[in-house]
Amino acid sequence: MLAVLGVLALAAYPWVFRSNYAINVGFLILFAAYLGQTWNIAGGFAGQTSFGHVVFFGVGAYTSTILQTAYGMNPWIAWPFAALAGAFTGWLIGVLSYRAGLKGSYFALITLAVAEVGRVVANSLPITRGGLGILVRADHRAANFQFKDPIWFYYLALALCLLAMLIVWRLTRTRFGARLAAIRENEDAAQALGIDSFREKVKCLTLSGGLCGAGGTVYVQKYLYLDPSIAFGVDKSVEMLLVTMIGGAGTVLGPLIGSGVLHVVGEITRDLGNSLPGVSNAQPLSIIVYGAVLIAIVAWLPDGLMGLFSRRSKDARRA
Amino acid sequence: MLSPEILFAGLVNGLMAGGIYVLVAVGLTLIYGVLHIINFAHGSLLMLAMYAVFFLWRKPLGLDPYVALPIVTAGAFAFGYLLYRALIGHFSHGKDENILLITLGLSIIIDNAALFFFTGDTQTIDVTYAGQMIWLGPALVALPKLVSFAAALAICILLGLFMTRTDMGKAIRAVAKERQGARLVGIDVEGVMAISYGIGIACLGAAACLLMPTFYVSPTSGHAFVLIAFTIVALGGMGSFKGALLGGLIIGVVESIGGLWLGEQLGQIGIPLVFILILLLRPTGLFGAAR
Numbered sequence: 001m002l003a004v005l006g007v008l009a010l011a012a013y014p015w016v017f018r019s020n021y022a023i024n025v026g027f028l029i030l031f032a033a034y035l036g037q038t039w040n041i042a043g044g045f046a047g048q049t050s051f052g053h054v055v056f057f058g059v060g061a062y063t064s065t066i067l068q069t070a071y072g073m074n075p076w077i078a079w080p081f082a083a084l085a086g087a088f089t090g091w092l093i094g095v096l097s098y099r100a101g102l103k104g105s106y107f108a109l110i111t112l113a114v115a116e117v118g119r120v121v122a123n124s125l126p127i128t129r130g131g132l133g134i135l136v137r138a139d140h141r142a143a144n145f146q147f148k149d150p151i152w153f154y155y156l157a158l159a160l161c162l163l164a165m166l167i168v169w170r171l172t173r174t175r176f177g178a179r180l181a182a183i184r185e186n187e188d189a190a191q192a193l194g195i196d197s198f199r200e201k202v203k204c205l206t207l208s209g210g211l212c213g214a215g216g217t218v219y220v221q222k223y224l225y226l227d228p229s230i231a232f233g234v235d236k237s238v239e240m241l242l243v244t245m246i247g248g249a250g251t252v253l254g255p256l257i258g259s260g261v262l263h264v265v266g267e268i269t270r271d272l273g274n275s276l277p278g279v280s281n282a283q284p285l286s287i288i289v290y291g292a293v294l295i296a297i298v299a300w301l302p303d304g305l306m307g308l309f310s311r312r313s314k315d316a317r318r319a
Numbered sequence: 320m321l322s323p324e325i326l327f328a329g330l331v332n333g334l335m336a337g338g339i340y341v342l343v344a345v346g347l348t349l350i351y352g353v354l355h356i357i358n359f360a361h362g363s364l365l366m367l368a369m370y371a372v373f374f375l376w377r378k379p380l381g382l383d384p385y386v387a388l389p390i391v392t393a394g395a396f397a398f399g400y401l402l403y404r405a406l407i408g409h410f411s412h413g414k415d416e417n418i419l420l421i422t423l424g425l426s427i428i429i430d431n432a433a434l435f436f437f438t439g440d441t442q443t444i445d446v447t448y449a450g451q452m453i454w455l456g457p458a459l460v461a462l463p464k465l466v467s468f469a470a471a472l473a474i475c476i477l478l479g480l481f482m483t484r485t486d487m488g489k490a491i492r493a494v495a496k497e498r499q500g501a502r503l504v505g506i507d508v509e510g511v512m513a514i515s516y517g518i519g520i521a522c523l524g525a526a527a528c529l530l531m532p533t534f535y536v537s538p539t540s541g542h543a544f545v546l547i548a549f550t551i552v553a554l555g556g557m558g559s560f561k562g563a564l565l566g567g568l569i570i571g572v573v574e575s576i577g578g579l580w581l582g583e584q585l586g587q588i589g590i591p592l593v594f595i596l597i598l599l600l601r602p603t604g605l606f607g608a609a610r
Contacts, residue, residue, distance in 0.1 A: 099599075109549055110594075120591070124584040124585040287431040291428035298410065
């Protein structure tokens with residue numbers, strides 16, 4: 001019931017707040033929530049904290065964009081290839097690093113390094129046009145995956161976000177999800193119970209990478225531009241991690257709540273900062289708040305904001 | 320193929336750069352060895368120290384970066400000590416990912432505070448000796464780079480002596496090896512940890528002074544060093560001083576030769592690639608103990 005109301009509220013949002021600004025902020029919130037949700041699948045459910053999740057986004061974005069601009073493929077048809085490329089990258093990183101037994105911080109750092117490799121490669125290849133970036137020719141037709149009215153991108157992001165939430169919700173009720181939770185809580189114990197933790201973790205990262213790669217295409221189709229620092233920049237990895245950690249890692253609603261709170265707090269801080277005398281750009285102030293919120297959450301609210309609402313999850317974790 | 324002269328010049332310049340990397344990585348490896356935390360804020364704190372050097376050099380103080388070295392190093396020590404006491408220490412008993420996240424949050428705050436207060440402009444300092452070159456065999460080397468190389472190695476040796484010859488050094492090594500045992504024999508473990516963190520950051524202060532004559536500072540200039548320092552520490556073995564020393568020099572050379580061989584852009588791939596390969600193939604590094 002609540003879920004239906006929530007979906008209706010999100011669907012009605014662009015009709016209540018009709019300005020392009022409001023709709024674009026709405027898009028950013030939903031899109032960040034979607035990417036955060038893909039991080040959540042690996043980081044929240046399986047405990048695989050990644051610092052370089054943007055690599056899936058970037059690989060997906062470049063795949064569909066190059067297929068489109070260099071080979072003339074329709075972006076709708078190129079879209080699944082982006083997801084496939086993201087999934088393949090997830091599979092590859094998973095197989096290599098889990099074979100080597102990398103866990104915890106080591107896994108986080110290796111994803112960071114892989115994203116950096118992606119950035120350097122994208123900066124040097126002729127096919128990605130290096131640091132110049134790729135401009136997608138504007139041709140606003142729905143058949144072209146380009147919409148003149150931002151409302152369509154809002155609904156696309158909403159649909160993706162709901163799809164990801166559905167997948168994550170399934171994770172909370174299937175054996176696959178339970179196995180991932182067991183691995184997160186105690187990998188040795190999970191293995192002792194007969195769980196093939198290598199296989200499950202690779203599956204999880206493949207799923208997460210595929211969904212994240214699909215997000216890359218949406219970003220490029222909206223902004224019609226892609227360069228190496230957009231595709232592989234650290235800040236996007238950090239944003240995915242932040243919205244999920246703040247909302248609540250390992251929960252269905254966490255990334256959406258986190259993204260909403262973070263964007264609203266960010267907008268308010270920026271407006272307040274800009275109203276101070278002598279401040280010309282208060283954007284950094286809002287990001288400082290993000291960092292402070294992250295520290296506070298890790299220190300006092302390890303279950304994120306969702307932890308405030310559900311006693312149950314807290315008790316479950318303590319048990 | 321590259322000619323031997325160019326290769327030699329690349330080698331020498333790589334070693335010079337490696338000296339600074341050693342200093343940055345020694346701080347990181349000390350913090351890891353003692354506290355078992357990966358200090359993700361390392362690059363941001365280096366950037367902060369570089370700004371300190373810049374502001375000391377600017378009028379009205381006009382301090383030469385080499386003269387400022389003791390001041391910045393001491394200031395960095397105090398800053399690191401307080402940071403640990405006030406913030407990191409409180410959370411250091413949880414999972415290591417949590418500490419990684421705390422230091423990530425710290426680096427976000429520091430980077431953006433720098434962007435807010437100092438703007439995104441790139442700042443450099445002009446010293447008269449910046450452009451002086453010296454022939455080292457067939458290779459031409461900038462004088463400040465030679466100075467920074469020598470000074471970085473000297474500081475590492477001093478640190479090594481401190482660790483082996485003094486009571487505090489002994490206490491730090493004891494805490495690194497066996498925390499509970501150290502507590503039992505009456506060592507103030509929390510205090511030693513805070514001091515270790517302070518020393519790790521003090522290394523960054525010294526590195527900043529040696530870097531500034533030939534480098535620039537902007538709110539993002541710490542980023543370049545984060546992955547480099549992690550790579551060195553992974554290559555040398557987490558927690559190993561010898562490893563950081565050798566690893567730093569190797570990485571300096573890899574970067575320099577990679578740049579010559581693959582070009583300015585693609586050459587940057589060397590460091591992340593080395594990092595990935597080490598973690599995949601030999602996670603204990605050259606000198607690290609088994610995890």
